Amino acid sequence: MRLYAFRRWTPALLAIAVAAPAAASKSASLLDYVGQCVPFARAASGIQIYGNAWTWWEQAEGKYERTHVPKEGAVIVFAKTARLPFGHVAVVSRVVEKRVVMLTHANWSRQNGERGHAEQDVTLFDVSRNNDWSDVKVWYKDVDGLGGGIYPVYGFIYGRAHAAAELTSRNPDYVGALIDAYVPVSGQPIAR
Structure with missing residues (x-):
């Protein structure tokens, strides 16, 4: 394409490029999201914190309520570790019982061989010695159950806005979440 022709079509191409994502985002489901956990958690919870996931806990101080008790719509903040160099944030979608909740989050399990996809209502199990949500296990699609890792957690951030409808x-599946958490594996309970 000659430079003249390109310049002539540039305004039209820019208009199409800008309008297409805007139109798609209006009709797209939160669960169609593919990307990092931080923008997903922000959109799903209404909590307006930016930066790496592990920094959310400190950033929330004085702006949002921080606690160690899960509730629906709260963001759980995973600590920075060797396995999670940027930490992780997820949104509590359901409280099943004292030590079991369901999360909706992005960029955890692989789907179709790639990371970044959103997952709805996955099991999160408190395996901390003091039942204080300081250590957890998370459902992982590749094993169709709780993964083998234990992840340290800072706590839960309560937002002021309403969480996303989706x-x-x-x-x-409350029963599935309880089975994930409490059914013994090789004769041993999943919790420590």
Whole structure:
């Protein structure tokens, strides 16, 4: 294409390029998201914190309530570790019982061989010795159950805005979450 022709079409091409994502985002589901956990958690929870996931806990101080008690719509902040160099944030979609909740988050399990996809209502199990949500296990699609890792957690951040409507499904699998958490593996309970 000659430079003259390109310049002539540039305004039209820019208009199409700008309009297409805007139109797609209006009709797209939160669960169609593919990307990092931080923008997903921000969109799903309404909590307006930016930066690496592990920094959310400190950034929330004085702006949002921080606690060690899960509730629906709260963001859980995973600590920075060798396995999670940027930490991780996820949104509580359902509280199942004292030590079991469901999360909706992005960029955890692989789907179709790639990371970044959103997952709805996955099991999170408190395996901390003091039942204070300081250590958790997370459901991982590749093993269809709780993964083998234990992850340290700072706590939960409560937002002021309403969480996204798609945070949880109409019929979450409470029984499946309890089975993930409490059914023994090789004769040993999953918790420490």
